[in-house]
Amino acid sequence: MxxxxxxxxxxxxxxxxxxxxxxxxxxxxxxxxxxxxxxxxxxxxxxxxxxxxxxFKETSVRTQETALFQKGFLVMGILAILAGICTRILFYFIDQNTISPINLVFGVLPFMAAYFVYRNPSNKKVLYTLGAVFLLFAVYLNMLPLEYTDSIILVYLHLPVLLWVAVGLAFTGNEHGVGRVRLAYLKFNGEFGILYAIIAISGMLLTLLTMRLFTFAGMNISEFYFSNVVVFGAAALAIVAAYLVTKNLKLAKSIAPYIAKIFSPLVLATLAAYLITIVWVGKSPFLDRDFLLSFNGILLSVLAVTIFSITESGTDERKSMSDYINLALIVLALIIDTVALSAIVFRLSSYGITPNRLAVLGINLLIWANLIWIMRAYMPFLRGKMGPSAVQDAVTKYLPIYGLWAAIVTVVFPLVF
Structure with missing residues (x-):
């Protein structure tokens, strides 16, 4: 026309x-x-x-959006610089062996939480909770002996999970009990990870180029560059990536669903082949401790892939092949978890209670219950008797339980063991 x-x-x-x-x-x-x-x-x-x-909308809102964009960009820039400086200071004390390396999480996560609080203002109860969690656990962590016993290592492994849940509280704000908002936080994590990895790869290429150029000039700047530029940049990049994702950057949002659709069947095929192989060769997690640990690593990976795929499926009422693949992944993960739980109980009864065995038992029980809940929600959805919200609720409503378990391991285990 x-x-x-x-x-x-x-x-x-x-x-x-x-x-x-x-x-x-x-x-x-x-x-x-x-x-x-x-x-x-x-x-x-x-x-x-x-x-x-x-x-009308374009002409009346454009000026306001531009002002908010500029203000948000300025806040992001300040928080990114503060995160980089704080992380560099923490890295100095870690290098001096005066504090544990896990302190680096306090160089990033509090500033990410601060950005979410700025973006989504919360009531005083949420703010006081966030402040108390970050402050008390920063003090608590550095009161623990600087040694690598089993209970201390468990603290180092579980504290980031606890703080991740706290960042989720900052993200959700006053709507922390709403499943839709919790699902948005999980979706943010997937898109954040993709975007951070893409930018980090570009940063690594720049680092290699820079070091190569200085090598040609007869200078070895690798130690200085890593300690100052890389450490600072890695922390600041987390705030920048969070800002870009919350501003609906199309790159991460366009890639994430495709990654979910590609990885789910690949993980399913790999996992099925792996289980058939270990049965064929006769490997047993009951006697081999390292094999049991790898079993649990696979379990956590499958759970992460499944949750990522569920969050990227959105609120579409229609069933797709991805949903059937997710259900198959959940069933396989349940088989792995059941075998792992049996092996852990066997080792507890045979060799006694240790912090590691008790912690692994606890997380396996939590995952087993979560997988059962997700599977029971998936079946009516696939039969057309229920929408996808029940599946998403099975994921989002369980998040605080993981945070609670992480808090128990972080606080109670060092005192008991």
Whole structure:
């Protein structure tokens, strides 16, 4: 259609019904035709109404959005710099062996939480809870002996999980009990991980190029560059990536669903082949401790992939092949978890209680219950008796339980063991 010489809007200026019909049939074509019609007839009251209808939001909100974007960008920049400086200071004390390396989480996560609080203001109860969690656990962590006993290592492994849940509280704010908002936090984590990895790979290429250039000049700057630029940049990048994801950057949001759809069947095929192989060769997690640990690593990976796939499926009521693959993954994960639980109980009864065995038993029980819940929610969804919200609730409502277990291991285990 030639909108310049044969403009349908000009031809139907006196026919409101036809104008509405043209707009509903082809909105994009209508807007292009309208631009030419408005140029030809700027005095038309009919076209003036359509001008406001089509572009009112763009003209009235643009200035406000620009101001908010600039302010948000400034806040992000300040928090990113503070995160980089704080992480560099912590790295210095870690290098001096005065504090444990896990302290690096306090160089990033509190600033990420601060950005979410700025973006989504919360009530005083949420703010006090966040402040107390980060402050008390920072003090508590550095009161523990700087040694690598089993109970201390468990603290180092579980504290980031606890703080991750705290960052989730900052993200969800006053709506921390709403499943939809919790699901958004899980989705944010997937997109954040993808974007961070993409930018980090670019940063690594820049690092290699920089070091190579200085090598040609006869200078070895690797230690200085890592201690100052890489450490600072890795921490600051976390805040920048969080900002970009929350600003609906299309790169991460476009890639994430495809990664979920590609990885789920690959993980399913790999896991099935692995289980068949270990049965064939006769490997047993009951007697081999390292094999039991690898079993649990596989279990956590499958759980992560399944949750990532569920969060990326959105609220689509229609079933897809990904949903059946997710269910198969859950069933296989349940088989792995059941075998792992049996092996852990066997080792507890045979060799006694240790912090590691008790911690692994606890997390396996939690995962087993979570997988059962997700599976029971998936079956009615696949039969068309229930929407996807039940599956998503099975994921989101369980998150605080993982945080509670991480808190128990972090606080109680060093005191008991």
């Amino acid at each position: 030639d909108v310049q010489t044969n403009n349908p809007i000009v031809a139907n200026m006196a026919n409101p019904h036809e104008l509405e019909s043209l707009f509903r049939r082809e909105p994009d074509v209508f807007k292009r035709a309208f631009a030419y019609a408005w140029e030809q007839h700027p005095d038309s009251q009919v076209l003036a109404v359509w001008q406001e209808r089509l572009f």
